[in-house]
Amino acid sequence: xxxxxxYIVERLFPEFIRAACREQGIALAGFSDNWVLRLERDNQxxxxxxxTFSLNNAAATELANDKVAAYQALAAANLPAVExxxxxxxxFHGVLTDNLASIPAEQPVLTKLLQGASGQGVHxxxxxxxxxxxxxxxxxxxxxxxxxxxxxxxTRFIICDGxxxxxxxxxxxxxxxxxxxxxxxxxxxxxxxxxxPDPAKAELALNAVKAFDLRLAAVDIVTLxxxxxxxxxxxxxxxxxxxxxxxxxxKNRAQDVYRAIVEKMFA
Numbered sequence: 001x002x003x004x005x006x007y008i009v010e011r012l013f014p015e016f017i018r019a020a021c022r023e024q025g026i027a028l029a030g031f032s033d034n035w036v037l038r039l040e041r042d043n044q045x046x047x048x049x050x051x052t053f054s055l056n057n058a059a060a061t062e063l064a065n066d067k068v069a070a071y072q073a074l075a076a077a078n079l080p081a082v083e084x085x086x087x088x089x090x091x092f093h094g095v096l097t098d099n100l101a102s103i104p105a106e107q108p109v110l111t112k113l114l115q116g117a118s119g120q121g122v123h124x125x126x127x128x129x130x131x132x133x134x135x136x137x138x139x140x141x142x143x144x145x146x147x148x149x150x151x152x153x154x155t156r157f158i159i160c161d162g163x164x165x166x167x168x169x170x171x172x173x174x175x176x177x178x179x180x181x182x183x184x185x186x187x188x189x190x191x192x193x194x195x196x197p198d199p200a201k202a203e204l205a206l207n208a209v210k211a212f213d214l215r216l217a218a219v220d221i222v223t224l225x226x227x228x229x230x231x232x233x234x235x236x237x238x239x240x241x242x243x244x245x246x247x248x249x250x251k252n253r254a255q256d257v258y259r260a261i262v263e264k265m266f267a
Contacts, residue, residue, distance in 0.1 A: 012244050016255050017048065020262040039265065046265045051237035055160070055215045055265055063212055064236040065115050067144045070212070074231055077211035079204065081231040082222070083147055084112070087132075090141035095132050100145055103128050107147050110181075111135060114142035117235070119188055124148060124181040150225040151232075154184040157197065157205035157219045158238060158257060160264060164202060165257050168192040168243070186242035192250065201229060208234050216261060 014034040021028040021039060029038045037048040047054045052061060063069050067084040074081040085099045103109060109131045113121035121143065125131040128145070135143050154173075158166040173182040174189040184190050205219040208231050218235040238261065244254040 012241055012251070012254070013051065013239070013258075016240075016244075016258040017262065019255060020259040023259065024263060024266070026262065026266065039262070041266055044266060051239040053216055053238070053261060053265065055261070056217075056236050057213070060213045061236040064214065064217065064234045067112060067114055067116075067146075067233065070234055073211055074208060074234075077207070079207055079211060079231060080229065081208075082149065082233075084144045085146070086114070086143075087111070087145040088135050088138070088141060088143040089114075095135050097132065100128055100132070103145065103147055105129070110146045110148050112144045112146060113140060114144050117237075119183055119185045122181070122183075124179040149222070149230075151182065151184070151222045152225050153223045154232065155195070155198070155201055155221045156192075157202065157221065158217075158240075159205060159209050159219060160216045160261055162206065162209075164197055164205070165260060166194070166240075166253065167197045167202070168194045192243045192246055194250075194253070204229065204231060215264075 011034070014030065014037065017037055018028055025041060027040045030036070031038070035050055039046040039048070063073060068086045071081050071084040085103070086096055087100060088095055106127050109125055109128055111121060111123045111125065111131055111134060121140065123134065125134065131145055154170045156168055156170065157164055169192070170184040170186060170190040171193050172189065172191045173184045175182055186192055201221045205221055208219050209217045212234055214234070214236060216236070216238065218238055220232040220235070221229060222232045223229050238257070240254040240257065244251040
């Protein structure tokens, strides 16, 4: 089952959901090596595909999965967000240079897959021209270009129905050898450290979820070196595998989060 991110073979997620269903009297069936889960109770049926729960409607989920559409939706809601511009599309042969005109020519930039996760396709280039040359030779059809910012911290908010269920900073970012890019992904070596939500960041995360009409989301908020705070991305899927593996405390915390989400699916 494609998740647009890393493929984890020994997943904790199915057991988290199985335990939540057992506690709540929900019948659980797994398909496609448990990448698709069917939950049933009292003639009601719910689905989980990958890490995406049927709490969210399909359109809102697709909006969150598309980095360019997500940025444009946040900008339309007057929310500060890291810019993402469509650089390549399967609907057009070649790089869409007109879409990149607002990026200063000598601005360092990042390439990203349009629907990638876990740092897929993320490369740092010194300027737009170098990034365009790279993209012109790629087989994958859908790419974005984003201005590079010096990020000093990144905080994740897991939110459901307007409630912050978990909040942690991604600390100890690793620096990649080939280009020096700092990576805040837990899958790349950063560590989760639970924190009390900063009120300003929390408000921004909650407003981002509202802008997308999502019930459930994981929102990443970054602080730049100049002190400005921006939304980096809004994730419709809730993947806590790396978080849960850090400690027994975090594993139990992840179980609590998934238990609450499953409960809301049948509320």
